[in-house]
Amino acid sequence: MDRTVEVKFLSASIGRAFRKFFRSGSGKMAFTGAVILIIFLLAAVFAEQIAPYDPTVRSGKAFLSPNSEHIFGTDNLGRDMFSRVLYGSRIALLIAFIAVLIAAAVGIPLGLLSGYVGGPLDRVLVLIMDAVYSFPGLILAIAVAAVLGTGVINIAVSIAVVYAPTYFRVIRNQVSSIKSELYVEAAKAIGAKNWTILLRYVLPNVLPSVVVVLSMNLADAIMVEAGLSFLGLGIAPPTPDWGYDLSNGQRFILMNDWWMIMFPGLAIIVLVLGFSLFSEGLNEYLNPNVGERE
């Protein structure tokens, strides 16, 4: 059975593009990704200790280009960009994790149920989920975010709405194929209850793919979150946020103040790349036939 996770994550194609730089099966890809992720996690956790300045208050002159005191420069209000980027990773990761948690908490149980029970319930759920899935991700997130308003949880929910169908699809399709495996039939023949079969026979066998989807989803969630903040639908301004800083910085791009968009943008790119490498490496590790496919 092909257990390969095939989903339309932007980060999945990024990861795939980078695959040729790494020797297949060496695990270096997942390792590189993991290193990047750990760096960002540490930055997020210890932002207070690392950051030289408070990211929300003026710390020097406005529009300072990178120098020894402000290594990433300052923005139009004189706030230290390095501190803002550091603190920004906090918001980015927090929202991404909450969003992924919500998406998984909705998508996985529904996918299990839909795939296992089948019949009319399955058809209705697939129809709903496919309808949601067919929307362009960012547009849907903007629509939901516009209705819900700003705030960490609201942004997380609007991102979760976009990605819950992905979990649903992956889980449902695998469940419906695992359901017909002989060991499930054998479990029925020994008198196992449906819940037992679902939780002990089916779920553990789909988990490897869930892990991969989770890490891909984190990368995409960060991009969507940055997109929402860029459009002013994300976190309320004083809080440091990469997307907001990008949109703030691009107003001054004609003044050649490149550092204001360079560093938040770079942070987004590197973090997304880290997740992509990690998930693709993981995918390759958990599904050894991925490399042979292409």
Next chain:
Amino acid sequence: MNIVDGKEAVCRIEDFRVHYMTFDGPVKAVDGVNMEVYREETLGLVGESGCGKSTLGSALLKILPRTARMSGKVYLEGEDLMSKMEKEMQKLRGAKIAMIFQDPMTSLNPIMKVKDHFTEMIRTHKPEVSEEQALEMAARALEEVGISESRLNDYPFQFSGGMRQRMMIALSIVLRPALVIADEPTTSLDVIVQAQILQLMKEIQSHIRSSMILITHDLGVVAEMAHRIGVMYAGHLVELAPRDVIYYRPLHPYTVALLESVPNTDINDMDLDYIEGYPPSLLNIGEGCRFADRCPKVMKLCRDRTPPDVQIDEEHIVKCWLYADSFEEDEDNASG
């Protein structure tokens, strides 16, 4: 409990039908089967692919796909299985009626340890049994099939096909079911392992005193194992008799043809006998004997009306017009 001719029937199947509902109409995979399985006996069920023998086996546990519709009666130790709800069936499966599947490579959960398969099985049916007691039972069951207790902590992939089938056997007998259904238990094994497994099943069966329905297409296997043999063709049970009667005095033209088509190892006889034609499609099939088109002794009547179950003697039943004494009488039998 039903005592028939001094033999106790563990399982009684009456006018049992399984029809698969498809968009094109019902596929009559099992159509009007009557039989009994006596205590401690092995009933071999033979027939070619698609004759309904596996469907019949799974139907007894009621684990068929949703599209299957069952009718008729199945009594297991006096209990009517067909009237049971799913919850009640779950209690019976594994405990009173167990199944051994064809492919041992895929019939065990790849991510569950051997001991977990056992404890889950035991504790599902006997919640009062403690984890340690369950492990002890598992160890004893493994011992019975010749696998060391030390392998309880291994995963299924660490076993060979033959050993996995031993495990499946151990798993199916650990709760001492009254009836074991073995659906082609040795088909995917090589001949040496096959012989070992069959020998093991024979020993275990006499040891735990259960009954067995052995489903196979291998006439050699049933000759070795079965006390009685039922021959199925296109959803009908065409002949049911003690083993020696089937092999030495078969009556139904299909049984005769089937036995003639068994390949032998005589190199002077290189012609492979086979039965001309194909089994009929079971989709929307109507009245009449289903073997009629391939039968060398076909009569006009055969195509018009389904033959009755003719009782040749106490233990020999043939579903064929050739042996019906008079049509009126048999019509009474068939409808009554």
